[in-house]
Amino acid sequence: MKGADLLVAALENEGVQHIFGVPGEENLDVVDALRRSRISLVVTRHEQAAAFMAATHGRLTGRAGVCLSTLGPGALNLTTGAAFALLGAMPMVMITGQKGILSRKQARFQVVDMVSTMTPLTKMAHQIVSPATIPSIVREAFRVAQQERPGPVHLELPEDIAGGAAPEVPLVMTHPIDLPVAHPAALERAAELILKAERPLVMLGAAANRPRLADALSDFVKRLQIPFFNTQMGKGAVAGGSELYMGTAALSARDYVHRAIDRADLIIAIGHDTVEKPPFLMGPDGPKVLHVGYLPATVEEVFFPNAELVGDVGPSLTLLADRLEGKLSRAGALLGLRDEILARIARRATEARYPLIPQRIVHDVRQVMPEDGIVCLDNGMYKIWFARNYRTHVANTLLLDNALATMGAGLPSAMMAAMLHPTRRVLAVCGDGGFMMNSQELETAARLRLNLVVLGLQDYAFGMIRWKQAADGFADFGMTFGNPDFVAYARAYHLKGSRVESADGLVPTLEAAFAGGGVHLVCVPVDYSENMRVLIDELRSDELPNQA
Ligand SMILES: Cc1ncc(C[n+]2csc(CCOP(=O)(O)OP(=O)(O)O)c2C)c(N)n1
Ligand SMILES: [Mg+2]
Numbered sequence: 001m002k003g004a005d006l007l008v009a010a011l012e013n014e015g016v017q018h019i020f021g022v023p024g025e026e027n028l029d030v031v032d033a034l035r036r037s038r039i040s041l042v043v044t045r046h047e048q049a050a051a052f053m054a055a056t057h058g059r060l061t062g063r064a065g066v067c068l069s070t071l072g073p074g075a076l077n078l079t080t081g082a083a084f085a086l087l088g089a090m091p092m093v094m095i096t097g098q099k100g101i102l103s104r105k106q107a108r109f110q111v112v113d114m115v116s117t118m119t120p121l122t123k124m125a126h127q128i129v130s131p132a133t134i135p136s137i138v139r140e141a142f143r144v145a146q147q148e149r150p151g152p153v154h155l156e157l158p159e160d161i162a163g164g165a166a167p168e169v170p171l172v173m174t175h176p177i178d179l180p181v182a183h184p185a186a187l188e189r190a191a192e193l194i195l196k197a198e199r200p201l202v203m204l205g206a207a208a209n210r211p212r213l214a215d216a217l218s219d220f221v222k223r224l225q226i227p228f229f230n231t232q233m234g235k236g237a238v239a240g241g242s243e244l245y246m247g248t249a250a251l252s253a254r255d256y257v258h259r260a261i262d263r264a265d266l267i268i269a270i271g272h273d274t275v276e277k278p279p280f281l282m283g284p285d286g287p288k289v290l291h292v293g294y295l296p297a298t299v300e301e302v303f304f305p306n307a308e309l310v311g312d313v314g315p316s317l318t319l320l321a322d323r324l325e326g327k328l329s330r331a332g333a334l335l336g337l338r339d340e341i342l343a344r345i346a347r348r349a350t351e352a353r354y355p356l357i358p359q360r361i362v363h364d365v366r367q368v369m370p371e372d373g374i375v376c377l378d379n380g381m382y383k384i385w386f387a388r389n390y391r392t393h394v395a396n397t398l399l400l401d402n403a404l405a406t407m408g409a410g411l412p413s414a415m416m417a418a419m420l421h422p423t424r425r426v427l428a429v430c431g432d433g434g435f436m437m438n439s440q441e442l443e444t445a446a447r448l449r450l451n452l453v454v455l456g457l458q459d460y461a462f463g464m465i466r467w468k469q470a471a472d473g474f475a476d477f478g479m480t481f482g483n484p485d486f487v488a489y490a491r492a493y494h495l496k497g498s499r500v501e502s503a504d505g506l507v508p509t510l511e512a513a514f515a516g517g518g519v520h521l522v523c524v525p526v527d528y529s530e531n532m533r534v535l536i537d538e539l540r541s542d543e544l545p546n547q548a
Contacts, residue, residue, distance in 0.1 A: 013171045053415060058090040205270060219318065231279040253281055259340075376427070
């Protein structure tokens with residue numbers, strides 16, 4: 001048995017089913033061990049996409065996704081994915097090769113100190129120096145990656161350790177872990193705060209989206225009947241169609257949902273992670289904040305909670321609801337604001353303008369996505385519109401990245417979602433900028449025979465930055481580019497492609513794309529003039545009633 005065989009056995013022991021990556025010659029022993037294993041090697045066309053896929057596996061399942069690269073250049077291509085998983089709290093294990101460490105037959109060719117490079121981008125970065133340590137290091141890697149707060153771990157396996165003889169070392173078995181729940185004193189304090197609140201509001205943050213939390217969280221909201229809003233990454237944690245949903249804080253202030261936030265006297269912030277762009281700005285005169293989380297809150301200039309409920313969030317919320325159910329006469333104090341907030345958000349959703357406006361695109365996408373359909377966003381202007389306007393009904397059905405907020409992750413994330421949920425509709429939404437950062441993965445998607453529709457929004461620009469440039473009074477400069485013919489581009493990958501030619505064309509085109517199966521690229525021209533009209537002018541104007 002070689003070190004590589006022991007590594008792969010240890011990965012099987014963790015339940016790993018797929019490894020995503022681009023191998024190099026330093027990985028050949030590992031690749032050969034994978035060939036003989038139950039794990040499938042999914043070759044991508046760029047390591048960055050492999051890392052985005054592995055991270056999204058972690059995000060959607062709670063179990064670390066695994067990606068693989070060679071040393072130096074390949075390993076460096078994993079770094080953006082590492083940061084994506086670190087900021088987004090997604091469990092992932094990255095395995096990279098390295099030249100032999102027992103002798104230096106190629107001197108320093110391709111050698112980069114990847115452990116040092118990965119240290120600030122991971123929860124743990126480690127070079128394996130002896131085959132005998134592989135079982136315990138792999139178990140530790142998965143434990144660290146998956147425990148709260150989840151994130152990426154890097155293991156470097158030098159080629160002579162991978163190819164060297166490994167002793168018979170037993171694997172380390174996994175076991176279920178139940179986290180401690182919040183302390184009774186903290187539960188009492190939290191219950192008292194909520195009982196005293198005149199206008200309470202629940203906020204669901206990024207950690208509210210952990211896959212195992214969905215049921216307990218929905219129960220908590222239903223039992224207490226306190227209206228809730230969510231951050232961008234907390235979207236979909238509780239049924240968005242519920243009568244208690246007040247909106248999504250896609251901007252930090254002055255959006256319609258802030259009418260409720262500004263009037264609240266207590267915000268119960270469940271799972272807020274300050275990696276997200278602030279959903280509201282705390283100040284001395286604002287509402288009190290109760291932080292409910294797996295870990296204590298981080299204190300920031302704009303977030304400094306007044307009380308904390310720390311522990312396994314699901315069971316802790318159940319204990320809190322046990323203390324409060326039926327006792328909150330003012331639970332719904334802010335609910336009266338709901339209809340108007342949602343009505344304002346829904347305006348222009350069916351406008352017949354062509355090119356299509358973002359509100360219409362979000363509306364039409366919602367029409368063709370079933371409740372359990374999954375939309376994965378890349379990063380661009382449309383993210384704000386989807387976060388504000390797209391209603392979710394099932395947990396983790398709108399995947400967006402409001403943490404690293406990197407371009408290029410939309411398509412790989414959607415590919416992972418389609419692999420994990422082959423019977424659900426999966427849609428990637430990308431701008432023409434972000435799509436072209438990883439569009440080569442269309443070949444991977446085709447090879448994997450995924451069912452996946454990619455919606456490419458064309459404004460021939462880095463629209464989001466162009467909008468900020470204009471909003472900040474800069475001249476329109478440096479943000480535009482040309483595009484390939486996307487329909488022809490899809491065909492070049494032996495895929496189907498279509499272009500939406502009218503305002504009413506989006507729904508039937510998407511329907512046909514999903515009905516046809518396989519990978520389908522739909523491109524739609526977008527009119528971004530609404531960015532300025534709504535997100536700047538309207539929200540700044542007096543039209544916004546009760547503006548603080
Ligand atoms: C990797 C990366 N590079 C640059 C940025 C900065 N950035 C954020 S949005 C954006 C423009 C996105 O353009 P596009 O994908 O076409 O979407 P649009 O805003 O035009 O809809 C840029 C350059 C980023 N977030 N990530
Ligand atoms: Mg664009």
